[in-house]
Amino acid sequence: MPLNIIPHQPSCASVDLQGDSSLQVEISDAVSERDKVKFTVQTKSCLPHFAQTEFSVVRQHEEFIWLHDAYVENEEYAGLIIPPAPPRPDFEASREKLQKLGEGDSSVTREEFAKMKQELEAEYLAIFKKTVAMHEVFLQRLAAHPTLRRDHNFFVFLEYGQDLSVRGKNRKELLGGFLRNIVKSADEALITGMSGLKEVDDFFEHERTFLLEYHTRIRDACLRADRVMRAHKCLADDYIPISAALSSLGTQEVNQLRTSFLKLAELFERLRKLEGRVASDEDLKLSDMLRYYMRDSQAAKDLLYRRLRALADYENANKALDKARTRNREVRPAESHQQLCCQRFERLSDSAKQELMDFKSRRVSSFRKNLIELAELELKHAKASTLILRNTLVALKGEP
Amino acid sequence: MAAEREPPPLGDGKPTDFEDLEDGEDLFTSTVSTLESSPSSPEPASLPAEDISANSNGPKPAEVVLDDDREDLFAEATEEVSLDSPEREPILSSEPSPAVTPVTPTTPIAPRIESKSMSAPVIFDRSREEIEEAANGDIFDIEIGVSDPEKVGDGMNAYMAYRVTTKTSLSMFSKSEFSVKRRFSDFLGLHSKLASKYLHVGYIVPPAPEKSIVGMTKVKVGKEDSSSTEFVEKRRAALERYLQRTVKHPTLLQDPDLRQFLESSELPRAVNTQALSGAGILRMVNKAADAVNKMTIKMNESDAWFEEKQQQFENLDQQLRKLHVSVEALVCHRKELSANTAAFAKSAAMLGNSEDHTALSRALSQLAEVEEKIDQLHQEQAFADFYMFSELLSDYIRLIAAVKGVFDHRMKCWQKWEDAQITLLKKREAEAKMMVANKPDKIQQAKNEIREWEAKVQQGERDFEQISKTIRKEVGRFEKERVKDFKTVIIKYLESLVQTQQQLIKYWEAFLPEAKAIA
Numbered sequence: 047m048p049l050n051i052i053p054h055q056p057s058c059a060s061v062d063l064q065g066d067s068s069l070q071v072e073i074s075d076a077v078s079e080r081d082k083v084k085f086t087v088q089t090k091s092c093l094p095h096f097a098q099t100e101f102s103v104v105r106q107h108e109e110f111i112w113l114h115d116a117y118v119e120n121e122e123y124a125g126l127i128i129p130p131a132p133p134r135p136d137f138e139a140s141r142e143k144l145q146k147l148g149e150g151d152s153s154v155t156r157e158e159f160a161k162m163k164q165e166l167e168a169e170y171l172a173i174f175k176k177t178v179a180m181h182e183v184f185l186q187r188l189a190a191h192p193t194l195r196r197d198h199n200f201f202v203f204l205e206y207g208q209d210l211s212v213r214g215k216n217r218k219e220l221l222g223g224f225l226r227n228i229v230k231s232a233d234e235a236l237i238t239g240m241s242g243l244k245e246v247d248d249f250f251e252h253e254r255t256f257l258l259e260y261h262t263r264i265r266d267a268c269l270r271a272d273r274v275m276r277a278h279k280c281l282a283d284d285y286i287p288i289s290a291a292l293s294s295l296g297t298q299e300v301n302q303l304r305t306s307f308l309k310l311a312e313l314f315e316r317l318r319k320l321e322g323r324v325a326s327d328e329d330l331k332l333s334d335m336l337r338y339y340m341r342d343s344q345a346a347k348d349l350l351y352r353r354l355r356a357l358a359d360y361e362n363a364n365k366a367l368d369k370a371r372t373r374n375r376e377v378r379p380a381e382s383h384q385q386l387c388c389q390r391f392e393r394l395s396d397s398a399k400q401e402l403m404d405f406k407s408r409r410v411s412s413f414r415k416n417l418i419e420l421a422e423l424e425l426k427h428a429k430a431s432t433l434i435l436r437n438t439l440v441a442l443k444g445e446p
Numbered sequence: 447m448a449a450e451r452e453p454p455p456l457g458d459g460k461p462t463d464f465e466d467l468e469d470g471e472d473l474f475t476s477t478v479s480t481l482e483s484s485p486s487s488p489e490p491a492s493l494p495a496e497d498i499s500a501n502s503n504g505p506k507p508a509e510v511v512l513d514d515d516r517e518d519l520f521a522e523a524t525e526e527v528s529l530d531s532p533e534r535e536p537i538l539s540s541e542p543s544p545a546v547t548p549v550t551p552t553t554p555i556a557p558r559i560e561s562k563s564m565s566a567p568v569i570f571d572r573s574r575e576e577i578e579e580a581a582n583g584d585i586f587d588i589e590i591g592v593s594d595p596e597k598v599g600d601g602m603n604a605y606m607a608y609r610v611t612t613k614t615s616l617s618m619f620s621k622s623e624f625s626v627k628r629r630f631s632d633f634l635g636l637h638s639k640l641a642s643k644y645l646h647v648g649y650i651v652p653p654a655p656e657k658s659i660v661g662m663t664k665v666k667v668g669k670e671d672s673s674s675t676e677f678v679e680k681r682r683a684a685l686e687r688y689l690q691r692t693v694k695h696p697t698l699l700q701d702p703d704l705r706q707f708l709e710s711s712e713l714p715r716a717v718n719t720q721a722l723s724g725a726g727i728l729r730m731v732n733k734a735a736d737a738v739n740k741m742t743i744k745m746n747e748s749d750a751w752f753e754e755k756q757q758q759f760e761n762l763d764q765q766l767r768k769l770h771v772s773v774e775a776l777v778c779h780r781k782e783l784s785a786n787t788a789a790f791a792k793s794a795a796m797l798g799n800s801e802d803h804t805a806l807s808r809a810l811s812q813l814a815e816v817e818e819k820i821d822q823l824h825q826e827q828a829f830a831d832f833y834m835f836s837e838l839l840s841d842y843i844r845l846i847a848a849v850k851g852v853f854d855h856r857m858k859c860w861q862k863w864e865d866a867q868i869t870l871l872k873k874r875e876a877e878a879k880m881m882v883a884n885k886p887d888k889i890q891q892a893k894n895e896i897r898e899w900e901a902k903v904q905q906g907e908r909d910f911e912q913i914s915k916t917i918r919k920e921v922g923r924f925e926k927e928r929v930k931d932f933k934t935v936i937i938k939y940l941e942s943l944v945q946t947q948q949q950l951i952k953y954w955e956a957f958l959p960e961a962k963a964i965a
Contacts, residue, residue, distance in 0.1 A: 264800075267796070271790055277786045280779045281776070294765050295769065298761050300758075302929050303933070306932065410803050418961045425951060432944055432948060436944060439937060442933065442937055
């Protein structure tokens with residue numbers, strides 16, 4: 047269904063971005079069509095590179111992925127944490143539910159049907175908003191990073207008016223990507239097992255152990271937070287038929303229970319909305335945050351892997367040099383190769399250290415912000431619930 | 447005084463129709479009720495027949511059915527009208543034990559010495575007065591608790607014994623507080639007896655809790671898991687509500703079977719209630735036959751009130767069932783939410799352990815603790831959802847079935863009257879024929895038969911009017927009870943929801959500074 051939305055507030059609150067104003071990127075509009083979402087990426091910049099100070103282009107999800115992969119494959123950025131790619135927009139589940147609702151269930155009254163439809167539409171809208179936010183935050187992190195923002199592909203992405211002609215990965219490429227990941231994990235395991243390859247730096251040793259465990263646990267927490275959120279939504283949906291049945295009971299009664307039932311019906315309707323808000327707040331402040339840092343910690347792990355690879359290359363170069371020296375053959379090329387590896391490794395280590403420390407401070411401040419907001423929202427909803435419950439109780443008790 | 451009383455439903459010394467007895471119970475139970483026909487008549491006839499509903503006093507605190515309040519009530523019984531006179535003795539001790547092994551004397555007739563001693567007729571008035579007062583909606587001075595489920599025996603012969611505690615100031619009971627041990631089949635037996643005596647004359651007898659072969663088997667086999675504890679608790683609460691409802695009925699309260707159930711330390715085992723017994727099957731067959739009969743009775747309804755009420759109850763039944771289904775879903779999902787919250791709490795704790803930033807790590811552990819407490823809250827709320835809301839609905843669904851049954855009995859009563867009229871007509875025709883044929887001996891016989899059937903027609907009409915009158919009163923009382931019941935429980939349920947929210951506020955307020963402390 048075509049769905050227009052203009053996000054007017056700062057995007058994904060999961061990430062604390064402190065970009066300066068010389069390059070501001072946002073997704074000013076988005077349209078959902080049958081199979082795809084079209085994002086309008088708006089840039090405001092006074093950088094000399096751009097032809098105008100303010101301009102927009104339309105991009106689809108595949109183009110974001112292309113940009114991400116370009117960064118990942120670029121050797122220059124090997125020492126940096128590449129912001130995780132936004133997840134593919136997925137409305138499947140939501141669409142299916144709407145369709146099932148449309149197919150109809152005769153036992154459901156018209157009001158119940160309207161409410162359920164409303165709920166599903168709100169869900170669809172929420173998913174849509176989230177996907178916009180994820181895409182936006184990806185770009186904004188790039189724009190905020192001193193090195194990444196200067197990438198040529200990034201400029202093209204932001205400015206080039208035409209379609210980037212980036213098709214989705216075909217099967218061979220997908221398979222290739224899949225295999226590459228396996229090779230990478232195997233490689234990493236191999237490297238760490240390699241004799242002679244000792245982690246010389248305590249900092250990185252700690253980071254490695256930390257990230258491996260952290261990533262697993264945050265993934266777990268994210269999945270379970272999702273389940274809590276879904277259970278909450280389920281609960282909220284349960285109030286719909288309860289409210290409807292109470293309404294019918296109330297209208298049929300001829301005695302004092304009439305008002306009681308009708309008031310109760312109204313109460314459950316309002317409780318339903320509150321429960322729904324609790325669910326969506328838990329989703330945004332908790333689930334989404336955990337999910338984002340799950341991806342970000344994966345990106346950090348990737349960085350560590352690249353550094354480890356560089357270390358292995360360095361070690362290998364050392365060995366090759368020794369061998370060349372013993373044989374006294376091809377010493378010069380071996381020497382220069384070893385020097386290159388050394389420089390690369392050291393460069394990576396330095397930048398990785400900085401990146402990992404940034405990651406930590408980003409993570410801490412983001413968790414802080416979200417946990418505070420979560421607690422405040424939970425309090426707000428609990429207080430609102432208490433109020434409407436109390437009002438209903440007063441009304442019920444006050445009756446003869 | 448006795449003359450003023452309406453004759454009890456069973457005017458004869460015998461049960462009227464065998465098939466009217468519920469559950470094919472034996473005959474002697476009705477014999478007992480006959481003896482009630484003298485002074486302690488079930489009908490407080492001094493009350494205007496219909497006007498109970500006119501008295502709407504405030505909600506009786508004694509009606510709180512579903513919580514642990516039973517400790518608070520009736521710490522000491524009031525003794526203003528506690529008379530126990532020797533005049534009551536003949537009534538009590540001359541009761542034959544109904545086809546069962548003799549029971550230890552129910553009421554040791556040691557009169558509680560209070561200042562007053564009154565003459566016989568007035569005494570009966572006193573106890574009836576208490577009941578009448580109670581029926582007017584004032585405090586019903588009797589409180590029942592079912593507690594302490596205890597497994598007795600082993601293996602498939604094992605059963606649960608429940609303690610039934612009665613606290614009362616009514617003088618019909620010899621003590622003000624007493625308790626006995628009963629098993630589930632005892633409750634079923636009690637219901638059986640009450641139903642067989644009162645249902646077919648129009649009294650709405652509260653149904654007993656349902657049997658559950660699966661649930662009970664688990665308990666017998668000794669599964670100590672949470673599902674069997676839940677089952678036992680569910681049953682205990684249901685038994686308590688059942689007794690509370692039964693004693694609230696002014697007529698049933700006076701029934702000696704009920705009193706025996708509450709008071710006597712030994713009760714003969716009610717065998718007809720065994721799950722798959724022969725009697726059980728007979729009952730099923732009878733019910734089926736009943737259903738068929740119901741469909742074929744076409745009654746000329748002269749009173750629109752009955753039609754209206756039946757329709758009302760039909761609608762109510764449907765709506766309650768719908769609501770019940772939805773509430774069951776709510777209970778289920780809340781339990782799921784609780785389980786998911788517990789799982790999340792654990793993973794949050796693990797995450798906190800991994801986190802290497804100290805303050806954040808601490809905050810995450812606190813979050814885990816909050817979520818654990820919230821899980822507890824959800825569990826408690828699920829209990830409230832179930833025991834207050836869901837069980838109330840299922841109780842009333844079964845109560846309405848009893849109400850419908852009573853209306854059906856009225857139809858059957860009408861049919862009987864109708865049939866008697868038809869037979870009378872036939873007998874008159876037969877007599878006319880005999881007159882023509884001039885057969886003097888047959889004529890005499892015919893005249894005898896006519897007299898017999900005239901009496902039956904009269905009786906039929908009286909019975910029909912009686913049952914109609916009783917039903918009107920009963921429905922009035924039932925509706926009044928229903929309103930009070932629902933209002934009380936709804937308020938309690940909402941209060942439980944408030945409690946949950948307030949706890950949530952407490953927990954999150956405690957957490958907030960922890961989150962802010964992350965530096």
